[in-house]
Amino acid sequence: MKKSPNLIFHILFLLLLISPSVFSWKKDEFRNCNQTPFCKRARSRKPGSCNLIATEVSISDDGDLIAKLIPKTQENNESQDAPVEVDSKPLLLTVSVYQDGILRLKIDEEQSLNPPKKRFEVPDVILDEFLSKKLYLQRLSEEKIDNDLGFSSVVYLDGDYEGVLRHDPFEVFVRERGNGKRVLSINSNGLFDFEQLREKKEGDDWEERFRSHTDTRPYGPQSISFDVSFFGADIVSGIPEHATSLALKPTSGPGVDGFSEPYRLFNLDVFEYIDESPFGLYGSIPFMISHGKARGSSGFFWLNAAEMQIDVFGTGWNAGQDKIMMPVDEKRIDTLWMSEAGVVDAFFFVGPGPKxxxxxxxSVTGRPAMPQLFSTAYHQCRWNYRDEEDVFDVDSKFDEHDIPYDVLWLDIDHTDGRRYFTWDKVLFPNPEEMQNKLAAKGRHMVTIVDPHIKRDDNYYIHKEASDNGYYIKDASNRDFDGWCWSGSSSYTxxxxxxIRSWWADKFSYGNYVGSTPSLYVWNDMNEPSVFNGPELTxxxxxxxxxxxxxRELHNVYGYYFHMATSNGLVKRGNGKDRPFVLSRAFFPGTQRYGAVWTGDNTAEWEHLRVSVPMLLTLGLTGISFSGADVGGFFGNPEPDLLVRWYQLGAYYPFFRAHAHQDTKRREPWLFGERNTELIREAIHTRYxxxxxxxxxxREANMTGTPVIRPLWMEFPAEEETFSNDEAFMVGNSLLVQGVYTQRAKHVSVYLPGEQSWYDLRSGxxxxxxxxHKFEALEDSVPAFQRAGTIIPRKDRFRRSSTQMGTDPYTLVIALNSSKEAEGELYIDDGKSFEFENGAYIHRHFKFSNGKLTSSNAAPSGAGGNRFSTDCTVERIILLGLSPAPKSALIEPANQKVGVQLGPLTIRHxxxxxxxxxxxxxxxxxxxxTIKIL
Structure with a gap:
């Protein structure tokens, strides 16, 4: 009997629900560059093929540098070997300058010429505060660049840098004042191309087909591509999300080995992604940072939410080309940026340091949000904890085995038929009571809320969204109907x-029945994931x-969903408490709304290793609060891998264990007494x-500097750190090196800088x-405290971070060769927004001349005036002090205390x-002040 296509799909869908792992990453499910026309066209262009020049250059009433980009005519094109785009209309170029040395370049079709539609510009990402810092250009100077026949326009950027618009050939770059050395540039290689919108003519075939899907493309080709050059760069990093090295490998040019595809930025639901691949994953941040020993760092950001592909050119990629607009011997890394749609809205960041x-x-996209304290502790998750009895059993086992945790998570099967904001009444009949029992121990819960809404007329969320026209439409302007975990689904x-405001209201206690103040949220599948859609989206x-x-906004959809959910938790608490929302999809600005994780990784050693460059890259691009599923989401880790993952994961900014429903249970006590002890030790380290x-x-919240950092961020002149992405810094004081091979006997660790490093375990x-070569001890990964630093700790272990609130502190002072050290401690109530009104404590500790001093590090009039604590300092540990003193004097109390010999940590x-x-x-x-006597 012949089965209908719908019946066949339903059978396949049921298989997916039973075992999603059968849909693991398959190369032919997704497009490559040759199957993506805009990418293929852009990659085929030759250096010097751009034929645009800048004309009618002036300063606008808004204080911007403006110009028109027009193609050369045969009359003014002396070489006459570049194509002449006679049908192109002028493009409008705008250069704006902002405080702190930031240049913004916009290029768009001129609206006065009535293009078929207005091209999409991404809203709600750039801060209003940033826009208020624009500098109004007062005058325009002109000069000749190199051997140009005409003039170029030069604008002031800040005291050390200038922006230059080169008229003919068209180019924009930033240079250092005085010596004229370039920092960043667009179109230095002449690869700029802007496909303008046009009316469809008879015979035009704009449709694109991939597998069984057809894209109608009603507005035709509208892609943009251009080259960006980073001068003085030894490496470039950024543009997450890819499971690959921190220093981006070349994808085009001589000797490219393996990475022949561009880095893709297109949010996708990728089951069991592979490591060492430029393939795009769940999030997209089109921001790249360069670093070099001689020049330092610079950055480039393109605010564009359409699919993007980025090539990193290898050395010699343009050998033999004669149309390069800069000295060919100038050290730089060239890149090619290609997008399907949008406008040019690009930002140049001059550094000069990585921070x-x-x-x-x-400052453009927002500082990372300050998280609640509990969310920085350990999270226990699985798809799925079966029922309330399972929840209470897992909770009690943590106590039985003396392992702290702060959050227990529930995946999609806690709901009534995968209808979000509901509970399965059989499995979870008393959700409020369940949450309150955990909250009594200072613990919290997280439930999942995905964007696909089950198309069920009896489901109140669907009925409201459908009745009010809140769903995305298909190309025929009907509510889009796709398949995901809920079956037939639509997407708000x-x-x-x-609609975001409407969604936010759904998190009120009245709407989300069964929720309590200790319940927080997890946004998964928000790329968005559509199982029967092209490329699963x-x-x-x-x-x-x-x-x-x-197509114009694909990469920003998950960001808006995350934003609406986060705002919902703020509204739920009447604006008093900070939200916690984990998101899988992300975009520039995501850092303002919560945490992200690296998605559906696998229980493999290579996935443990690649988690470090993935998280470091997220930190470099603004997202400090990130982590990878400890143990691997798919598969069953052997105990050695699981233990090593916990030991490394204890230093992730977001620390969560998670596993697929098809995996064996892997709570910390299920692998034998010794492994339980090792995992307990790792989790205790985090606490x-x-x-x-x-x-x-708090430092990230104030400055953007990430919690975990590449070694070169703290040691920017040490070339050996540039390619090291197996070790990382936690702040400026701790260096952590992972162990990435099974039953490893030794670990090689590079310790940068001129000062010493103190082993965290032995001192x-x-x-x-x-x-250095170290023995690979089973009880920890190598970790070191940098000489010259002071680290605050809490050494008493409780059931949760909440129960540690009044515990005393330990200060660990690691002295440098000058017998000095410094450090800081930030404290607030751990949950509310009152810290924004000065309700916090910020202390600065300094050890010098045999004396430890604690002073207020908060700005004058802020901090300590609205928040107070009775917490004391319980211990002070001194590393590197000799000869050993016998006592210390505390001032102003004028109290003498003894200096004793003691272990570095209580538990060792x-x-x-x-x-x-x-x-x-x-x-x-x-x-x-405490003075050593």
Missing amino acids: DVIRQYT DMVNPH MPRDALHFGGIEH MFLPYFYTLF AAYKGGKR GNSPSFLTIRRPNVRIEDDW
Whole structure:
């Protein structure tokens, strides 16, 4: 009997529901560059093929540099060997300058010439605060560049840099004042191309086909491509999300090995993604940062939400070309940026240090949100904890085995038939009581809320959305109907601010029945994932608010969904408490709304290894609060891998274990007594360092500097750090090196800098600026405290971070060769927005001349005036101090205390002894001095 296509699809869909792993990553499910016409066209262009020149250059009434880009005519094109685009209309170019050395370049079709539609510009990403910092250009200077026949326009950027618009040939670059050295440029290789919208003529075939799907493309080709050059660069990084190295490998040019595809930015639901691939994953951030020993760092950001492909050119990619607009021997890395749609809205960041570039980028897209304290601790997740009895059993086992945790998560099967905002009444009959029992121990819950809404007229969310026209439309302007976990589903149009507000209201206690103040949210599948869609996502010709095609905004959809959910939790609490929302999809600005994770990884050693460059890249692009599923989402990790993952994951900014429903249960106590002990130790390490992590989250919130950092961020002149993405810095004080091979016996660790490093377990000092070989101890991964730093800890272990609130602190002082050290501690109530009104404590610790001083690090008039704590300092550990003193004097109390020998950590009584000041009992919020006698 012949089966209908619908019946066949339903059978396949049921198989998907039973075992999604059968849909693991398959290369032919997704397009490559040759199957993507705009990418193929852009890659085929030759250097120097751009034929545009800048004319009618002036300063606008808004204080911007404006010009028109027009093609050369045969009369003014002396070489006459470049194509002449006689049908092209002028493009409008605008250069704006902002404080802190940021240049913005916009290029779009001129609206006065009535293009068929207005091209999409991404809203709600750039901060209003940033826009208020625009500098009004007062005058325009002109000069000749190199051997140009005509003049170029030069604008002031800041005291050290200038922006230059080269008229003919068209080019925009930033250079250093005085020496004229270039920093960043667009179109130096003449690859700029802008496909203008046009009316469809008879015979035009604009449709594109991939597998069984047809994209109607009603507006035809509208892609943009251009080259960007980073001068003085040894490496470039950024443009997540890809499971590959931190330093991006070349994808085009001589000797390219393996990476022949561009880096793709197109949010996709990729089951069991492969490592070492330029293929795009769940999120897209078109921001790249360069770094070099000689020049430092610079950055480039293209605000565009359409599919993007980016080539990194290898050395010699343009050998033999004679149309390059810069000295061919100038050290640089060239890249090619290609997008299907949108406009040019690009930002140049001049640095010069890596932290400067990140500060500049996050001043445009926003600083990372300050998380609640509990969310920085350990999270336990699985698809799915079966029922309330399972929840309580897991919770009690953590206590039984003396393992702290803060959050228990519930996946899609806690709902009534995968209808979000509901509970399965049989499996979870008393959700409020369940949450309250966990909350009594200071613990929280997270439930999943995905964007696909089950098409069921008895489901109140669907009925409201359908009745009010809140769904994305298909190309025929009907509610889009796709398949996901809920079966036949539609997707709310989060581009519309009104619909986002409506969605946010659904998180109120009245609407989300069964939720409590200790319940938080997880947004999965928000790329968006559509199982029967092209490349498992939304068709590009689907329609959004204002007639915008999905192709124009695909990469920003998950961002708006995350935004609406986060705003919903804020509204739920009447604006008092900070939200916690985890999102799989992301875009520039995501850092303002919550955390992300690296998606459906696998229980493999290579996925453990690649988690580090993936998270470092997210941090470089503004998203500090990120993690990878500890243990791997798919597969069953052997105990060695699981333990090593916990030991490394304890230093991830977001620390969560998660597993697929088809995997064996893997709670920490299921792998034998010794492995339970090792996992407990790893989780205890995270809780010990929570004060330090929370302080780093505040630094990220203030400056954008990520919590975990590449070694070269702290040691920018050390070339050996440039390609090292197996070790990382936690703040400026800790260096962590993962163990990435099974049953490893030894680990090689490069310790940068001129100062010593102190082993966290033994306290032994090791010289910086060289590589060391260490035994791969089973009880930890190698981790070191940098000499010259002070780290705050809490050494008493409780059931959760909430129960640690009044516990005393330990300060670990690692002295440098000058017998000095510095560090900070940030404290607030851990949950509310009151810190924005000055309700916090920020202390600065300094050890110098045999004296430890605590002083207020908050700006004058802020901090400590609306928040207070009775917490004291319980211990002070001194590393690198000799000869050993016998006592210390506490001032202003004028109290003398003894200096004793004691273990480095409470739980390692067999470790070597170090100088310890016990129970000085100084209040953490006070000014005080402790002098070594």
